Amino acid sequence: MKRKIENVVVWCVLLTTAVYFLFPVYWLITTAIKQTKDIYTTTYIPFIQFQPDFSNLSLLLEVFSPGSPLANSFIIATSTAVLAVSIGSLAAYSLARFEFKGWMKNKDISFWFLSQRMFPGIVLAIPFFIMMKNLGLLDTHLSVIMAHLTFTLPFAVLIMRSFFLEVPRELEDSAAVDGCSRIQTFLKIALPISAPGMVSTAILSFILSWNDFLFATILTLSNAQTMPVAISAGVSPVGVMYWVIAVRALAAILPPWLLALAIQRYIVRGLTFGAVKG
Amino acid sequence: MVFIGAENFREVLLDSRFWNALQVTTIIAVTALIVELLFGLAMALTLNRDIRGVRFFFWIFLLPMVASPIAVSYIWHLLYSELFGPLNDVLRILGFRPVAWLSNEQIAPFSIVTVDVWQWTPFVILVLYAALQSLPKEPYEAAQIDGASRTQIFRHITLPLLGPALTVVFFLRLVEVFKIFDVVYGLTGGGPGISTQSITYYTYNVSMKWFSLGYGSALSYFILIIILAITIPLSRIIKLG
Numbered sequence: 001m002k003r004k005i006e007n008v009v010v011w012c013v014l015l016t017t018a019v020y021f022l023f024p025v026y027w028l029i030t031t032a033i034k035q036t037k038d039i040y041t042t043t044y045i046p047f048i049q050f051q052p053d054f055s056n057l058s059l060l061l062e063v064f065s066p067g068s069p070l071a072n073s074f075i076i077a078t079s080t081a082v083l084a085v086s087i088g089s090l091a092a093y094s095l096a097r098f099e100f101k102g103w104m105k106n107k108d109i110s111f112w113f114l115s116q117r118m119f120p121g122i123v124l125a126i127p128f129f130i131m132m133k134n135l136g137l138l139d140t141h142l143s144v145i146m147a148h149l150t151f152t153l154p155f156a157v158l159i160m161r162s163f164f165l166e167v168p169r170e171l172e173d174s175a176a177v178d179g180c181s182r183i184q185t186f187l188k189i190a191l192p193i194s195a196p197g198m199v200s201t202a203i204l205s206f207i208l209s210w211n212d213f214l215f216a217t218i219l220t221l222s223n224a225q226t227m228p229v230a231i232s233a234g235v236s237p238v239g240v241m242y243w244v245i246a247v248r249a250l251a252a253i254l255p256p257w258l259l260a261l262a263i264q265r266y267i268v269r270g271l272t273f274g275a276v277k278g
Numbered sequence: 279m280v281f282i283g284a285e286n287f288r289e290v291l292l293d294s295r296f297w298n299a300l301q302v303t304t305i306i307a308v309t310a311l312i313v314e315l316l317f318g319l320a321m322a323l324t325l326n327r328d329i330r331g332v333r334f335f336f337w338i339f340l341l342p343m344v345a346s347p348i349a350v351s352y353i354w355h356l357l358y359s360e361l362f363g364p365l366n367d368v369l370r371i372l373g374f375r376p377v378a379w380l381s382n383e384q385i386a387p388f389s390i391v392t393v394d395v396w397q398w399t400p401f402v403i404l405v406l407y408a409a410l411q412s413l414p415k416e417p418y419e420a421a422q423i424d425g426a427s428r429t430q431i432f433r434h435i436t437l438p439l440l441g442p443a444l445t446v447v448f449f450l451r452l453v454e455v456f457k458i459f460d461v462v463y464g465l466t467g468g469g470p471g472i473s474t475q476s477i478t479y480y481t482y483n484v485s486m487k488w489f490s491l492g493y494g495s496a497l498s499y500f501i502l503i504i505i506l507a508i509t510i511p512l513s514r515i516i517k518l519g
Contacts, residue, residue: 021339021400024396042363118509211345228347253349268404272450
């Protein structure tokens with residue numbers, strides 16, 4: 001009997017939690033398919049309480065066209081992820097395999113990378129804005145990519161380091177005995193073994209860059225405008241255009257979610273810098 | 279441009295808006311952290327009871343974590359809407375008075391906390407669940423043989439073993455919530471008045487709206503010092519050596 005009550009309580013808690021986390025997403029989807037008149041009356045169930053209007057979703061086409069915010073977001077996030085992982089892997093490998101001497105030991109260098117990741121964006125945003133203005137790079141993809149690398153690169157270094165540390169040293173040693181140079185050992189042994197780690201690092205960097213709002217809003221205006229900036233632009237002087245915002249928000253949150261589902265196993269590890277293994 | 283030495287830094291310390299922003303940020307950070315850690319721990323323990331459909335919950339939990347915070351803040355904008363938001367609608371059906379979620383100075387900071395809790399508790403749950411799953415079995419068997427009660431097992435075995443994971447989550451969340459910007463921007467714009475103006479949002483306003491870049495930079499240094507003070511203990515727990 002006691003067990004039964006306990007089970008009921010557990011399931012009630014789980015159900016409430018599920019509703020708390022799912023309802024906002026459900027509301028977003030229904031708002032995206034509501035007609036204007038239905039937005040201003042609170043209705044919950046499509047087809048029964050209101051007639052869904054999928055024409056709002058055609059706004060997605062506008063968002064998908066080349067030069068659109070969504071395209072910009074894809075270009076910027078992909079470039080950032082590729083650069084962060086390729087540069088970051090090299091740095092991470094040397095941190096994992098070489099012993100640095102002198103006043104900056106391995107530990108100090110890692111701490112420096114960690115502090116870069118923790119750095120408040122607003123602290124960098126102001127000097128970045130001034131630099132990009134002087135270079136004439138405001139509102140270009142390049143400026144946003146460079147800004148996003150300031151937090152994705154240290155992130156990639158720290159995680160890739162934890163993956164490289166797990167590559168058995170014996171494998172690399174025997175490769176060296178067989179006549180591989182350092183860079184060959186890296187390319188032929190360490191990289192293939194940590195490939196899953198690399199992919200998940202790339203995806204997490206992609207998501208970090210995709211979601212950034214602060215740098216994107218400061219550095220871009222129209223040409224390089226990213227999704228998060230486009231969402232906030234749905235608030236016009238006339239009022240908040242809820243359906244526009246809803247469709248754009250939907251387009252902004254779906255890609256990272258699908259990518260995250262693909263690398264579930266590595267999410268916890270990635271977000272705790274390898275401190276907790278999933 | 280004139281060099282004015284430490285004048286900007288002195289001004290920050292005398293700026294009542296800076297102290298207000300610091301206070302607002304602290305209130306949001308402390309409340310959010312307490313709720314997220316307790317809620318997260320409770321959920322992780324619940325899911326650890328070999329619940330069927332754990333996988334389903336993980337799919338749900340991943341969505342808020344990886345969603346763009348600015349999109350999330352607009353989703354909650356829809357929910358908080360005073361006239362046609364579902365939250366007030368439910369309150370009305372239950373016979374309560376509608377609440378001014380975003381335009382009441384007392385309530386608005388906690389509306390922001392609710393959004394942060396929605397977005398980041400899943401992170402706490404996933405990390406603590408992963409840690410729970412990797413705990414050694416032996417201490418539990420030994421405790422059962424010794425006849426320990428479930429509360430005793432939780433208090434003397436689970437909690438100490440979870441210690442490192444809890445500390446990592448605590449510091450990671452502390453840093454992120456101290457930098458809270460997007461949600462404030464999208465949800466309240468620092469208002470009503472300056473009741474939800476977080477420290478990063480204030481700095482953003484000073485530098486990007488009023489264009490006093492010098493004063494904004496001075497403010498940035500103060501944020502930096504706070505964040506560094508949090509990062510140093512964090513680096514001790516995440517093994518960097």
